[in-house]
Amino acid sequence: MSVSINVNDQAREVDVDPATPLLWVIREDFGLTGTKYGCGIAQCGACTVHVDGDTLRSCSAPVSAVAGRKVVTIEGVSSPAARAVQKAWVELDVVQCGYCQSGQIMSATALLEKKPRPSDTDIDHAMAGNICRCATYHRIRAAIHAAAKQLA
Amino acid sequence: MSLSQHPSVRQALLILATSCGVCSATAADLRSPDSFAAIADKTERSRALFVEAGKVIQSPRCLNCHPVGERPSQGADMHPHSPLVVRGVDDKGATGMRCTTCHQSANFEPSGVPGHPLWHVAPLSMAWQQRSLAQICAQIKDPRRNGGKSMAQLHEHMATDSLVGWAWNPGGTREPAPGTQAQFGNLIAAWIDTGAACPR
Numbered sequence: 001m002s003v004s005i006n007v008n009d010q011a012r013e014v015d016v017d018p019a020t021p022l023l024w025v026i027r028e029d030f031g032l033t034g035t036k037y038g039c040g041i042a043q044c045g046a047c048t049v050h051v052d053g054d055t056l057r058s059c060s061a062p063v064s065a066v067a068g069r070k071v072v073t074i075e076g077v078s079s080p081a082a083r084a085v086q087k088a089w090v091e092l093d094v095v096q097c098g099y100c101q102s103g104q105i106m107s108a109t110a111l112l113e114k115k116p117r118p119s120d121t122d123i124d125h126a127m128a129g130n131i132c133r134c135a136t137y138h139r140i141r142a143a144i145h146a147a148a149k150q151l152a
Numbered sequence: 153m154s155l156s157q158h159p160s161v162r163q164a165l166l167i168l169a170t171s172c173g174v175c176s177a178t179a180a181d182l183r184s185p186d187s188f189a190a191i192a193d194k195t196e197r198s199r200a201l202f203v204e205a206g207k208v209i210q211s212p213r214c215l216n217c218h219p220v221g222e223r224p225s226q227g228a229d230m231h232p233h234s235p236l237v238v239r240g241v242d243d244k245g246a247t248g249m250r251c252t253t254c255h256q257s258a259n260f261e262p263s264g265v266p267g268h269p270l271w272h273v274a275p276l277s278m279a280w281q282q283r284s285l286a287q288i289c290a291q292i293k294d295p296r297r298n299g300g301k302s303m304a305q306l307h308e309h310m311a312t313d314s315l316v317g318w319a320w321n322p323g324g325t326r327e328p329a330p331g332t333q334a335q336f337g338n339l340i341a342a343w344i345d346t347g348a349a350c351p352r
Contacts, residue, residue: 021262041263042254043235055253060263065256111248118247126248128236 003067007032008076018064022056023047025063026073034074034102038131045130048103049073055110057129074102081112084147092143096134104130108144116151118144182207182331185342198346205339206285206351213319213329217273218280224273225281228327244272259323266323270315275299289350303344311337 002015007030014029026032026049035058038046042060049058050072085108088094095101104127111118111126118126123144132140183204191197208214216225222238225231238246245251255271274280277297280288291297298306310316311333319329329336343349 019262042265045235048253054250055248057254057265060254060260060265061256062260107248115247122247125236125238125240125246129249129253131235 003063005063005066005068006070008072009070014063016063018067019062021059022049022061022063022066022071023058026058026071032073032075036099036102038100038103042129043131044100045103045107046100048106048130050077050106050110053110053113055107074106077106077109079109079113081116081147081151082109084150085109085112085143087150088143088146092139092146094136094139094143096132096136100130100132100134104132104136104140108140108147112144112147112151117148180327180330182335182339184335185338188342194346195349198343198349199351201339201343201346202289202349203285203351205336205343206288207330208319208336209280209288210285211319211329213322213326214316215281218278219273220276220279220281220283230281239273239276242272243275259321261323264324266318266326268315268318272315284351286351293348293350303348307337307340307344310340 001018002013003018003025004011004013005025006012007026012030014025016025016029023035023037026035027037035049036046037059038044040059042057045057047057047059048055050056051061051066051069053070056066082105085105089101089105094104107127107130111122115122115126120141123141127137127140127144185201188197188200188204191200212225212228212230216227216230216233219225219239224233224237224239226233237249237251240246240250245253251271251273254265256265256267257269259266278291278299280291283291292306293303295301301309317333320331320333322328
């Protein structure tokens with residue numbers, strides 16, 4: 001079955017089982033491998049993308065759920081909040097191994113797009129579903145605050 | 153009068169039905185409203201009907217999303233939802249971590265994540281966890297705490313609401329709520345018809 005999706009501002013069409021996880025389509029069919037497979041059960045957040053501006057765990061959504069909707073992956077995220085996050089991530093040297101970071105950045109960006117001056121609690125609640133085995137949580141929080149200052 | 157209609161026989165059948173541990177009924181079944189007919193006192197019958205309906209109301213499938221605090225629970229053991237999620241301002245999650253971040257419009261078997269188009273936690277006024285069945289009963293009858301519902305609307309919600317109905321179609325390895333939504337609706341209707349009395 002053919003499914004039409006807008007991915008990173010490009011109209012894409014893919015012929016797959018509509019129950020295929022979106023993550024599989026993003027990585028295998030579209031070749032966008034920045035979005036990572038972590039747990040496959042929506043527990044780690046590594047596969048986070050944006051759909052119509054909200055976060056979505058692409059391992060736990062059928063591709064049919066995003067038909068006709070606007071999907072943004074780490075390769076395509078480019079809002080002012082995204083640019084501020086990218087700059088803050090580099091300046092604070094947030095990343096250690098990096099595997100989870102595309103998911104972390106997608107969640108952080110979605111938060112800042114909706115709440116440009118988040119509190120620590122806002123950050124904790126928005127980022128609770130993104131696991132980092134290197135435990136870079138303190139730098140992530142600091143970088144989100146730094147990005148918020150850039151956006152102010 | 154047939155033998156089964158004789159008051160003493162009906163009383164004996166009632167006792168048998170409520171005490172037998174190896175009858176055909178299992179923990180996942182619900183009794184029909186008719187099976188309470190032997191309780192002559194209308195108010196007592198109403199209470200008994202609500203206690204039966206309470207098997208659904210107090211099942212983990214329902215309680216998990218009627219938390220007292222900010223966080224829902226999950227699983228048959230009702231452990232805190234993992235990852236940490238909060239109800240947020242609209243009972244649909246925090247900014248950046250909405251229910252729809254993980255829960256889609258239907259159960260998704262490849263990952264085991266349950267779903268429904270209206271996925272959300274019940275408002276705080278409808279919190280059921282840590283409350284007795286008597287407290288829950290008083291709460292769901294109170295329009296100030298039940299979303300302004302009349303008893304007819306309450307019945308409609310219990311009997312036909314599709315998110316309530318998810319409790320009988322939870323997907324994965326989750327145990328459904330006892331009985332069926334139709335049976336549950338029949339119990340609620342009979343409870344209302346008998347005066348909607350609450351357990352003591």
